[in-house]
Amino acid sequence: MxxxxxxxxxxxxxxxxxxxxxxxxxxxxxxxxxxxxxxxxxxxxxxxxxxxxxxxxxxxxxxxxxxxxxNKEDLYRAVLLDAYAEIRAGERELNLEALGPDEAMDRLVRFTFRHFLDKPWFTSLLSTENVQNAAFLKTLPDIPALHSPLVGQIEKILEQGRAEGIFRDGIDPIQLYISIAALGYFYVSNMKTLSVIFERDLGATPMIQEREAQAVQMVLRYLWKPGVQPVREV
CATH class of the missing domain: 1.10.357.10 (Tetracycline Repressor, domain 2)
Structure with a gap:
């Protein structure tokens, strides 16, 4: 050769x-x-x-x-799907099923708050899609499958809390998650304007820590049964 x-x-x-x-x-x-x-x-x-x-x-x-x-619209759809997939992946990594119900909810609230805080682009993207009446989100068939495990996971945490006599009855997991997300989303998306209005730097570490702790308190105290001593204080 x-x-x-x-x-x-x-x-x-x-x-x-x-x-x-x-x-x-x-x-x-x-x-x-x-x-x-x-x-x-x-x-x-x-x-x-x-x-x-x-x-x-x-x-x-x-x-x-x-x-x-x-085209540009298809790329926007890909970005939107990737953004939701990222937060859902982060939630799965929390391993909530291995925790007690109150600790699991504590961790979920903190993760959600920090996700909005550490990724301000997510709030911007959600705002963009809401201005468009979720027109592109409606065209993504993968979205329901991404969210249904989260709802099921929250329901299991609530069931465990009820079984242990910690959480009260009658809590809708979807409404609960909306409240959890709102506690982080509103703070981050309105941080600049609220800082001016109240003359406080909401981006300062002490303010962020205080807000995160308050978010956890608000959710857990909503979940705990009246008159029952919680397993852990926040």
Whole structure:
């Protein structure tokens, strides 16, 4: 075999290892595009966001953006789904089923509060979608499947609390979660205006810690049965 033939054979063998590398690169590119799109949509809304700006933020070719995600609206849908998937994944990692009911609820409240606090882009994205009357969220078939395990998990915590004589009856898990989310969402989404109105820096660590502790107290004291000494104080 000639040297040239050997080189071509070696090149073909080496080429066999290329697809995994391309796959890894494509995944990184997709992640970069999603992160860039998230930032662009949160800053400018769906109408003001530009595909050119997203591609530039991601350091990606605009043609790749269209190849992976389709048009701007499809990319927005992908960002929206990814945002919900991220918070649901974080909730699953809390391992709430291994905790007592009051501690599990404490951890869920703190996680939800911190998620809004640490990821202010999430509140911006939710605001954008609510302005659009959830038009794009309605087109995502994966959303109900993402949320149903959370509702089931909260229901199990409530059932365990009732069985232990800690939690009272008649609590709707969906209404409860809405209240938990509201305690974090409103604080973060209105932090700047409330800081001006009340002349306090709501972004300061002591204020954040106080608010987080109060959120936990509000939820647990709502759940505890009247006249029953709770397993733990907050």
């Amino acid at each position: 000639s040297h040239a033939s050997s080189s071509r054979t070696a090149a073909r063998k080496a080429g066999a290892a290329d697809p995994p590398r391309r796959t890894r690169n494509s995944e990184r590119t997709k992640e970069a595009i999603l992160a860039a799109a998230r930032a662009e949509f949160c800053e400018h809304g769906l109408g003001g966001a530009r595909v050119d700006a997203i591609a530039e933020r991601a350091g990606a070719n605009k043609r790749l953006l269209y190849h992976y995600f389709g």
